[in-house]
Amino acid sequence: MLELLPQQLVNGLALGSSYALIALGLTLVFGVLQIPNFPHGELYMLGASFTYVLVAYGMNFWVAVPIASLAVVIVGILLDQVGYRRIDTGGNLSLMISALAMSTVLQQVATLIWGAEPHTTLSPLPGVLRTAYFSIGYYQMLIFAATIACWLFVWVVLHRSRLGLAIRAMSQNKMAAQLMGIDLIWIRIATFAIGALIGGFAGSLLGASFPIYPTMGLNPVLKAFVILVIGGVGNLWGAIVGGFVLGILEILVSAYISSQLQDIGTFAVLVIVLIVRPNGLFGRAEVLR
Amino acid sequence: MKMMKTLLTAATFLSASAVGSFAENLTLGELHPVTGPASFYGLVMSQTLKLRAEQTNEKGGLDVGGTKYTLSIATGDDQAQATKGVAALRKLMTDDVHFIFGPLASAVAPAVKPIIDKQTDLLQIIDGSIADGVVNGKNSFRVQASADTYNNAVLNYLTENKVKSVAVMTDRSHQGFVMSEKRMGESIEKAGVKVTGLEHFQIGDTDFSAQLTNLRASMPDALVLRGYPGEGALITKQAEALGFKGQIVWEMGAPPSTVMKNIPSAQMDGVTNCIPRMMADYVRLNVPNALKLQEEFKKKYGEDPGENASFSNDAFWILTTAMQKAGSIKAPDVAKALTEMKVTDVPNLIIQYQPYENGLLFKDGQANPPSACQVWKGESWQNPPGDKIEMTTKN
């Protein structure tokens, strides 16, 4: 079985990059605003659905991706303005219920419009790279690259722009940031916009690999929360590494223990990690530093 | 609490008065998921039943023992969840419904079973779930095939095509497939086919590469996939990407339209699907009743009926025919008529049930739909050359 290890590790990296891509936006929003944004899974679903519809109407896939992602940004900002802003002082749990309710609403809207039948966008980049040790789809390599690109994009925004400075200031100390004359409302909107952009982009790309249906975001978002914790809250690089760790872990459990015990093995490791390191694998990262 | 009780009572009262106040009304209940993720399958079944009831009413109603009954279908939405299903069934029973079509979901079927077993004035015809042990043959019957019929279709294929070794991947959230997995593996081995691997996945999974990498290394001639078409298509794609060269055999209800939405047709070429024959099959084989439902369904709802429409359609005709034969709308009388019913007794059947001894439709409550394998070619499943359907029903 060990001769299969290179292939299994490649499998794990491919799976992990999809996890990391979804977790990135969630970590950003949670890190800055402490909002458990469950509908991030639905933003992912909408990115996929919009792209599918546009491609079905004959649009080129690479043109459809940015349009769909931008459309998701609008939905993301709306989510915040409708569902979170009003009760921001009501405590994390009201925010969580609001998040769950919005998830349900978005899933149902999608069901009413597109039905619950699974469908997949036609892959724009078929073909497989085959080597002596492993094979990997070109499109999976593209997703890997997209994940790293998204992380770089967020890093540049946060660390090389005035907006990023303001976002980081807000995540560290709301009050102080306000006193420094930072307009919190716009920072909020910007944070949600970036989170939604990555979520929509993830869905837009992954919808050409995975089946699209209204509840497709449920599992990924649960896993994204796990990754968020493994990687450390608000630690973007941690989200990337955490995604890969989870992906490889799942593959190895499934390959070398049992595919029936995939979830048990994976989550048991998570539990053990948290018992040994109560603040996540990479420690409690100072938010977004 | 108070508000809810008032509202609930009002709701019950309204629905009861809407259907129960005229003697010639007869309400048939259904347990299908019309909301939630499984609604893709459940909605079609509900629509088929409503279409049939409407048509019967347009023709003056259902004639049972000289009385004309106007039919209505009361939908119990179970959302494919056990507790919701039990509540839906209880509500239907409270609304004086004595006949139930469904359920579809194998999570719901065993949950409602204890209630149905205890209720003598209730009759159930299962048109969806293939779970084990949910049919009692007294007041619950099933027109959908049993899990064994599904598995035997695959087994026949393997032996007929002299397949030497096979790997099996099962959706471990699919009750019917999981509960019959061991039996199936044993009968495959018994038939002289080597099982090189049994792997699992779950509906909603997006990555099967770990399992497929292992299975590929065991070099089986064929790979059997048991689950739903969304995952089926994805596994087929990933198997190809990982270099699996053997025959891929599906064991799942997979309407061509759903398949086409998830995998380029060229990649499907040669994939075989072995299951009981369903709607699209009978349409392709030009069975008149299937063509008729196809046309009527399309006219009313603007789309093709899904695979399960055939089961709901047949359940409707089997039940109403049994009522007419019994000359009664009392559940025990109708149940008795069902146990004595012959395949040739029922008009408008789409599925060409294999009759049991003496031409009977049910044995211990289970009907016997025939199964077959189809091969994907071009944009749809095709019957292998020489495939013919033995017509066992009036058409």
Add this chain to the structure above:
Amino acid sequence: MKQEITFRWVIPAIVVLLAVIGIPFANDYLLYVATIIVLMSILAVSYDVLLGLTGYLSLAHGFLYGVGAYTTAYLTTNSGWGYWPALVASAVISGVMGTVIALVAFRTRGIYFAVLTLGIGLVGYQLFLVLEPITGGVGGFIGIPGLPSLPGFADAPQRNNLVIALLVLAVAYGASMLFLRSSIGAACLAVREDVVLAQSLGIRIGMARLCAFSFSAVFAGAAGSLFAAISNFVGPDDFSVMATGFQTVVYVVVGGMGTLWGPVLGAVLIVALPEILRGASTYAVFIYGLILLFFILFAPKGIAGFLLAAAKRMSRSGRVVISKEAEAR
């Protein structure tokens, strides 16, 4: 504070009154829905002791509910136990399991605690699927004997179920009230407000929050036990994190955290709403989501917070009463 104490007695009184008036007349469907509401109330009230008092968000309670259900299923079906001993055993086993989970989970705080218990809930749910010889796996556990009849309810099993569930709820509610007023309850509140301060005052916070977790686990197990006997069947789906795990949190937050009576109202609303919406057919879940959203937006402190504010306004308009405490809670 004053209003809140009133509500603590008024709400149970209304429940009892409704039960006495309603049970003889209700049909089987209403009785079933009411029974499920009561089961969920048992979960919600005891869970409030954990979430409302200590502020720790556990997502493992769907699993603990399942432990109770499967324990009863196994003992009454395969081992021939009577129901009442099985109920006690289920509560105890679930309580022990909860204590073990708590000992592990309390090493963490905040979101780490939530995700750790989420992981435990997910593993637990998978165990129900995998441990087929005990649980029946994905096919579920069939043929579980029903609840024993109370005197006078032999011919009305549905009424019998509801009455027994109500009795267990009464026990859960009473025990929760006692817990709240005990010194451990006070310590829990201190944990919620300020762990460091509580520690420096010499409050044994570890013991207090452990007790709260175990307490809620015991009643989650009892509710699960009732569910198994009432349904005669249990399948794993009811015990997934996304099902009961999150639902329990919704009951408590929508009802109003830390009030005990609020979560009961939350369970009533959240369980009854989908039933009321059955008429809306394919729009039912959509409307449910919208109502839940509007509700939490306009009453972020839950039904309890809303009622308390209303009561305060009323009493203020009557005579001038300034109740700062009610505001604080």
